[in-house]
Amino acid sequence: MRRISEPTVRRLSLYLRFLEEHAARGIATISSDELAACGATTAAQVRKDLSLFGSFGKRGLGYAVPELAARLRDILGLERTYGVAVVGAGKVGSALVQYGGFTSRGFLVRWVYDIDPARIGHAWNGVRVSDARDMEVDFHEGGPDIVIVATPGDAAQGVADRLVRLGVKAILNFAPVHLVVPDDVVVKNVNMAIELEALSYALRHG
């Protein structure tokens, strides 16, 4: 299968959510028009996206909901669970650890780290905030699949360097800096101000 683009992956995630809601209500088939509505795209784009992974739909009948959902879970790598660590237990880190939506998708937050003694030792959702100096020891016998970096900007690259040395291959970066990592490490950046700037752009250009 050829590599698919980031916006396509994002739409597949949205399709999957919508399919799972339909499956929960016992709905067996869904049209590309209905799928398009969930992802704010067109039916033609839905058909194009899904054709990348083989033939799912039947003309006039639509897509079989449970089969398509299972295939999307497989494509998105969701047929397993992922251990997640959060580095930085400030406001963003705290909100993420307590966010309910991760566990249900198989992303299990098992480690939380900070360097502030006032935060170390507290427990959130049953996960204790540990001293960031302990990461190397903690991960010695198996560490996280994904690490969320939620430190201040000036600490983030140092954390990323340590994570790379520890063999971490996937980072979700909330720090407002560009992280430099080797090619075999994937970084996704989340920057709240940038999300707002996309809106200010839209307001500016009507």
Place this chain on the structure above:
Amino acid sequence: MRRISEPTVRRLSLYLRFLEEHAARGIATISSDELAACGATTAAQVRKDLSLFGSFGKRGLGYAVPELAARLRDILGLERTYGVAVVGAGKVGSALVQYGGFTSRGFLVRWVYDIDPARIGHAWNGVRVSDARDMEVDFHEGGPDIVIVATPGDAAQGVADRLVRLGVKAILNFAPVHLVVPDDVVVKNVNMAIELEALSYALRHG
């Protein structure tokens, strides 16, 4: 100017951050290679992105940092401030209100709403949490430019409908649902689980 794509707008935001860091250090010019590194893209893509807005660079000299930064701020609609309201004062809403990065970009959180009496009346960063029933009255003489919806999923569409009636044209949606709004309203969705799924996809396909 023709409409530019969402990934392009995002790259422009990253270029601007990088340019502002350089300007703060007194650096006068920057190459497309340097700009490419900040946005994790190629120099060719940088030149293509910036050519959309006219000619900025001089061959062999690079781009003039302050001029390009000013032009990007203008394009992104950042030469003014935006009043922001946050609806939903739970963990996500709380983290957003207390997030420092908005104010410095001109996004001023002036209103916070919730329906929970235990939250109403508390103040965060000097902004009092108000009763969500008061929105219509509060916005009567000028409301927010942008509203961040951080309610539970089942409340989000109702909030969006009220915002549309109040004339709000830009929504940043953190609720895990697709919001249905008229064509003249822009919605940007932030879904933390979807960000993680982009990483699980990458891990799955290595």
